[in-house]
Amino acid sequence: AFYGEALYNVIVTSHGILMIFFMVMPLMIGFFGNWxxxxxxxxxxxxxxRVNSFSFWLMPFSLILVLFxxxxxEGVGAGWTLYPPLSSWLGHPAPAMEFMIMGLHLAGASSIFG
Incomplete structure (x- = not known):
C-alpha cells in the first residue's frame, strides 16, 4: 500500500531509526559513532x-524491514512515526507490525554491537 501519508510516515520512521540508533546513541556510547x-x-x-564493522552491515537490513x-x-505507516503504534493493535495489521518491530530491534542490536 504505497500511498501518500503511509509512505511518508514510514520514511520519517526510517529517518528516526537512522538518527537515533546510528548517530545519537553510538556517539553517546562511543562505539560506531567514532567514524x-x-x-x-x-x-x-x-x-x-569502520565500514567493516558488524553494526554497519546490519543497518541496511533494518531499513529494508522498516520499509517492507x-x-x-495495509502497512503500519498510517498516522504514527516510531513507537505509538504499540498502543493500539486494532489499527495495524499484525504481520506489518512484526516487520516493524523486528526492524527496530535489529537497529538497536546493531547499535549496541558497534
Missing amino acids: MVPIFLHAPDLSFG SNCVE
Whole structure:
C-alpha cells in the first residue's frame, strides 16, 4: 500500500531509526559513532575501517524491514512515526507490525554491537 501519508510516515520512521540508533546513541556510547570524529578532523581515511564493522552491515537490513512493513497488508505507516503504534493493535495489521518491530530491534542490536 504505497500511498501518500503511509509512505511518508514510514520514511520519517526510517529517518528516526537512522538518527537515533546510528548517530545519537553510538556517539553517546562511543562505539560506531567514532567514524564521525575523523570526518570532522578532515581525515576521512581514518574512518574507512569502520565500514567493516558488524553494526554497519546490519543497518541496511533494518531499513529494508522498516520499509517492507509498509508493503505488507495495509502497512503500519498510517498516522504514527516510531513507537505509538504499540498502543493500539486494532489499527495495524499484525504481520506489518512484526516487520516493524523486528526492524527496530535489529537497529538497536546493531547499535549496541558497534
